[in-house]
Structures are given as structure tokens and as C-alpha cells.
Amino acid sequence: MLKYFSPLLLSTLLYSNTVGGIAVLVQDEPITLFEIKEFMSSQNMAQEAAIKTLIRQKLEKIEIKDRKINVSSQEIDAEVEVMAKQNNMDKNQFYMAMSQSRGISESELKAKVKETLLKKKLYNAIAFSKLSQPTDEEIVEYYNLHEEKFARPESFDVIIYQAATPQQLQQKIANPMFYSPDIQSEEATVEYSAVDPNLANMLHQSKNNAFTQIIKNPQGGYMSFFIKDKSATSTSNFDAYASEVTAAIMQDKRNQILNDYISRLKVNVDIQRLRLLE
Numbered sequence: 001m002l003k004y005f006s007p008l009l010l011s012t013l014l015y016s017n018t019v020g021g022i023a024v025l026v027q028d029e030p031i032t033l034f035e036i037k038e039f040m041s042s043q044n045m046a047q048e049a050a051i052k053t054l055i056r057q058k059l060e061k062i063e064i065k066d067r068k069i070n071v072s073s074q075e076i077d078a079e080v081e082v083m084a085k086q087n088n089m090d091k092n093q094f095y096m097a098m099s100q101s102r103g104i105s106e107s108e109l110k111a112k113v114k115e116t117l118l119k120k121k122l123y124n125a126i127a128f129s130k131l132s133q134p135t136d137e138e139i140v141e142y143y144n145l146h147e148e149k150f151a152r153p154e155s156f157d158v159i160i161y162q163a164a165t166p167q168q169l170q171q172k173i174a175n176p177m178f179y180s181p182d183i184q185s186e187e188a189t190v191e192y193s194a195v196d197p198n199l200a201n202m203l204h205q206s207k208n209n210a211f212t213q214i215i216k217n218p219q220g221g222y223m224s225f226f227i228k229d230k231s232a233t234s235t236s237n238f239d240a241y242a243s244e245v246t247a248a249i250m251q252d253k254r255n256q257i258l259n260d261y262i263s264r265l266k267v268n269v270d271i272q273r274l275r276l277l278e
Helices: 007-015 033-043 047-066 073-086 091-102 106-130 136-145 166-174 197-205 238-268
Strands: 022-026 029-032 155-163 184-191 222-230 271-273
Touching (some): 022 033, 029 047, 047 106, 073 091, 091 166, 136 238, 155 166, 197 222
Antiparallel strands (some): 022 271, 155 184, 155 222
């Protein structure tokens, strides 16, 4: 059950030197000026948008606590395993790749995965009983309205760089002029429909004139693709994207249910705005 914010606690927080940086209180969960400033910078958001997002995150945290939703270390390890396999790596290689490419340590990655799993469990608990599978008519209509979302390049012109260790490739990515006889390169045209879907999606998500993340080479060692160009996009045909369209519809429905739930939750939780950035 939701608890209302204590006036005595509010008074204590307002007049305590140690909490002078609190900007918003969501029940007993504080949002500090520092949090807002950092979130605005990292997400490139205006102050009001950042505050609304942070308030939502606090509401989700409160709801997770009230529902006693937990995530075990085994669940976190299993999710990391899935993420690693999607990138053709084992867990240790994936931890190393995340550290080198994004500066995220193993403990930081596990914390992010835990947060994601907690939210997923919360969303499932809220939305599960209210979700219904889309009809064939809904799927066709959604596809026709959002056809551009399912456009994919026919092929990619790339340079494939291969090396025995990810560290060698990281040097090449950091400095494209770097040369080492231990790094092999080969120009190629990769057909979207002819490669593993995970690889095809990685190439699709990568920008032109940029390297992809480093992945494990099935033949041994590691590899990274430099994207030179992508061919004209194609939506192929509806049948090829039916499952993807269904997933997109379900996600939209889930988001709507969650947005409605959070909106109702705001009415029952005491949210105090104390101060904003100058």
C-alpha cells in the first residue's frame, strides 16, 4: 500500500544542511539538484522533461518495493549470458568489450541489468492481465502506417577488420590510421538477408563511416566492421515482418497501459517540489 509523506520528515529535510540539494520528493524518495543536472546533460533534456522522467523512475522504484519484486544474481547472470551470446561472445569477453568500448565495469553492467529486469517484472505484473494479442487486421494496419520502421538496407559495403585480441582492434578503432601487421582487413559487401540476424541488425544500427562494436569471430579471434555505405532501403514484404510488427504492437500496448498506470499512481503519491535549478 502506498504511504503518504510525513510533514515532520519534510520539515526535517527542508531545514537540514545535509539535504539542501534536494529538489523534489516523491513520497520518501529524493531527487537532488545534482541528479537533475546530470540527467539533463546525459540525456540532452530540458529541466522540466528531466524532472518528469526522474519522477517516473522514482514512482517505479516505489512500486517495485511495494510489490516486493526482486531479481536474483542468477537471473542477472543469465541475462548477461544472453546478451553475450547475441554478440557472439562468452560472458568474460562481453564484460571486457563493454569496459573497452563504453567504459562500463562488470559491476556497473550488472547494476544496469538488474534495473532493467526489475522494471521488466514490474511492467509484466502491471500489464500482463490487460494485454491481448493483435488481430490480423491490426497487424496489417500497423504495418501500413509504420512501413518506414521496417525498412532495411539490401546490403552493406564494409571493411572487415580481424585480429587475435580485442585490444588490437580497439587500437584501430581509436585511431583509424593505426597500422599493425597483426590486424587483417578485407573489403566486402554483406547482404542483409544472407547473414545472422543479430549481425544484420548490428550493421543496420551502426552509422556510416564508423566502426561497429568488437565481436567474436566464429572462425577464431575478433572482428569489427567499418561501415562504408548502405544500399537503398527496402521494406521487402509484409509477411517477412509479421512477427516484428506484432512485437511492436504489443510494445505500444504495453507502454500505453504503463503510462496510464503511472498517471493514476501520481494522484496517490505525495510529490513535493522544493526547488529547481537556477
